[in-house]
Amino acid sequence: MKRKADTEANGQNGKSILKKRAKTIVSDEEIQKSFRNGLFDKDVLGKYTKEYADSEPYKHSVINSLIDDDLLRTVRNEIRENVHFTPKETDIYKIHQSGDLANLDGLDDGALEKLPSLLKLRDAMYSSAFRNYVSAITGSGELSGRKTDMAINVYIPGCHLLCHDDVIGSRRVSYILYLTDPDVPWKEEWGGALRLFPTETFEDEKGEKTVTPSPEVSKVIPPAWNQLSFFAVQPGQSFHDVEEVYHAETKEQLEKDRGRIRMAISGWYHIPQIGEEGYVEGEEEKWGTNSSLQQLQGNPDRYDFPKSTPVILESPVEPHIEEGLDPAECDFLIKYMAPGYLVPDTLEQVAEQFVEIFSVTLDGLLSDKFSARVREYIEAQEASLEAERSWDIAKPPHKHRFLYRHPSETLDESNPLHELLDVFLPSAQFRKWLALATKCTLQSYELLGRRFRRGQDYALATSHDGEPRLEISLGLTPTPGWGAEEAAESEEDDTDEDESTNGTKEKTNGKSKTNGKQEEEEPQEDDVGGHEVYMAGDDEEDNEDAAIYKTSDADEDNVLFAMPASWNTMSIVLRDSGALKFVKYVSRNAKGDRWDVSGSFGVVLDEDEGEGEEEMVTLEESSDDEVFRGFPDSEDSDSD
Known part of the structure; x- marks a missing residue:
């Protein structure tokens, strides 16, 4: 479901940010002001490039203090005040997620004027200056500035994302920019880390090799304010998960920890699209085909356990x-x-x-x-x-x-x-x-x-x-405490409904729409x-x-x-x-x-x-x- 920010009109008689943007070309020098001082220096770029090349279990990088601190604090406040999140839960994850931030340009003037810093951040992240920076570190080749693909994810205690490799469509580089509380440093024991899985290579009697992820992680990257983690999407190799955000032992401890809210902007850089520098006709289709082949290389099912x-x-x-069970069968x-x-x-x-x-x-x-x-x-x-x-x-x-x-x-x-x-x-x-x-x-x-x-x-x-x-x-x-005993009672309790921002009804059994002020809400019993x-x-x-x-x-x-x-x-x-x-x-x-x-x-x-x-x-x-x-x-x- 695609979600938009609050679209209530505000100052409709003023000039719209959207119209201003349409007339303004921002220089690389101006874009670089959105990032921390010195980030684009040659020696700093060389340092991150070397760290990326030497990283294990697969190539990745972590940049601390990526964005200008004042700008990112303003972005976080805008999100907390104006962006709504939808709880989402499948077999692989449990999160609270915003809509696609690529749709910011489609908001009306009143809504867009509430998110100027978020818009500025998005444009900086997808600027040619920073895309070239990421491309130089990863060696991934050109990255699209037209196909933006980012969303804000909020993990509260109990939320998680299980193991996957991010290989979908034309994704080339995956990234996470953390917006955790800047005044309460995140503690490693709270969970919520990005965790990377090593892979094992098996060779059968015919010499055919199969690569499959190991069941245990080998690299743990805890969240931190203004930290960017990124890696090139590699079919059959870039396996990772997001560790569960763990519950506090008491309500008082949770309040002291300011709710343990793991907020982050995450997304992907894609292969260049038609009309962009670096576009190669048929490359996206070839990338998708090769990705599928690499994921299926060898005989991966052979190394799945348990076996049927x-x-x-x-x-x-x-x-x-008519025969039923005889006495001997009943005795057994x-x-x-x-x-x-x-x-x-x-x-x-x-x-x-x-x-x-x-x-x-x-x-x-x-x-x-x-x-x-x-x-x-x-x-x-x-x-x-x-x-x-x-x-x-x-x-x-x-x-x-x-x-x-x-x-x-x-x-x-x-x-x-x-x-x-x-x-x-x-x-x-x-x-x-x-x-x-x-x-x-x-x-x-x-x-x-x-x-x-x-x-x-x-x-x-x-x-x-x-x-x-x-x-x-x-x-x-x-x-x-697994829900078996309470199932009958919860059927009645879960029918309470709350009016959402778009006029639809949604259940409020611990899964109501949330915003960036989640830490101010009363903690609720979590589904385990x-x-x-x-x-x-x-x-x-x-x-x-x-x-x-x-x-x-x-x-x-x-x-x-x-x-x-x-x-x-x-x-x-x-x-x-x-x-x-x-x-x-x-x-x-x-x-x-x-x-x-x-x-x-x-x-x-x-x-x-x-x-x-x-x-x-x-x-x-x-x-x-x-x-x-x-x-x-x-x-x-x-x-x-």
Whole structure:
């Protein structure tokens, strides 16, 4: 969504800045006054050029005190008073963002006259003098002055941007200019740093090389007032993220820190456009083609982990409802499952709901005795600093990062998580129960234990382009505060609406429009993430906002199913081709890690099932009646 600054008329009878600009040609000497004294000296340029050439893990540069301090303070004040921000959240980021500052010229006179210093800064940043300066340091070649591409981003505690390489369209150089509080120096422990990822090069038996980012960062650049960080956009190499801005321990500390507001102007310099010096016909198309090829060089999927390892069943498991579970099967399952879920009438109720909306959520699936063992084990794991080392890490980070464990050939009977992965969920008895609960014929399965560490882990949106399959997620998160318990109450609370500046309504559940005065607002309870979301795919080929990575805000209608991190709750979803799925980044503000066992089952559907029905339930259609929360004849009474 493109946003404009406040367009209220102000002094319409005066001369407009826009008209003045149309008649004024600013000299390089005048432009240089917008920057700090001495920046353009030859020896200073040489110093930054050498630092850039010697930098690791890939070429980048940091310039402190870039802009004239008085000018930048005025810019910050103009932003705080006159620029509105829209909260945006997808699988890859959570930020508050202004509109594209390239649109400043399109504002009416009254609005533009409120932002003279911001306009001056933008023109200085895209002046030929400074573009040539950046080009000389990076060796990137000519940069466009016509195609300006910049926005103001505000990160408050809980905001973040996950790993990506910025390779979109004609981008040539990426930059960030920080407008943090000039009178309260930013502290490294607040987070919000620009972090750079090193890459690993693999060579296969044929000598073909593949470059992929490592899961851990190797360079951390904390924000600082009037600091510019920039690097050439390099396909398959310039991977970076923005560290979460961390919460203060107390409200008093947050006030002392002036809200920990990480404000920055960020954007890109592009390849020269038609009519500009340095324009080469076909270069932009060639750049895009080469970028795609470089991103796909070698066999990158070969170095993605965890690997998909489905177990193909010799005999498909068919849902013979009339047969049900025999006594021996029930005797096995009752060791692990709440007995209420084995009652024929209850199993039929679950099946009826699943067939109707192709998803179901089952609360208290595990028995009291077994779930107590699982909880004790997980809590011990979280308390142990050494426990993580026995897990593998999912990579590459521009797709996902979490700890995982495959089923093991050797059962550790003292480990209930192993028992879930190696005995209960892959058993013929559970597969039969699942077939009965969904009326689907099962052909294969694969299982994975996952741990999403707070402040580190996530799984970005991925699509499924094959046959429909059943996907289960058994939530094993023992800590509270993830939204599962409060979901029903928040449905009513979140309907409060606030009139926005353009006359539309937007929810105010901690996501209201904000401006540069964010530090003056009352701090609100933050969403700690960790929810698993299914979304409809984006059919649009072009995205209006290039910073949005082909996924839409999670509040929109394309959310098909969402499940917060929870304890002893299983979701079962029929996922069709094209549906996206992600696990939202887990904030360091969470009370613990997100734990689950994820499973996928290849299925065959009856031809008459699902006709005319939606593939999955949408959030608007969900209700408490669609969540099974235990049964009177069950021994389970957990209410975490």
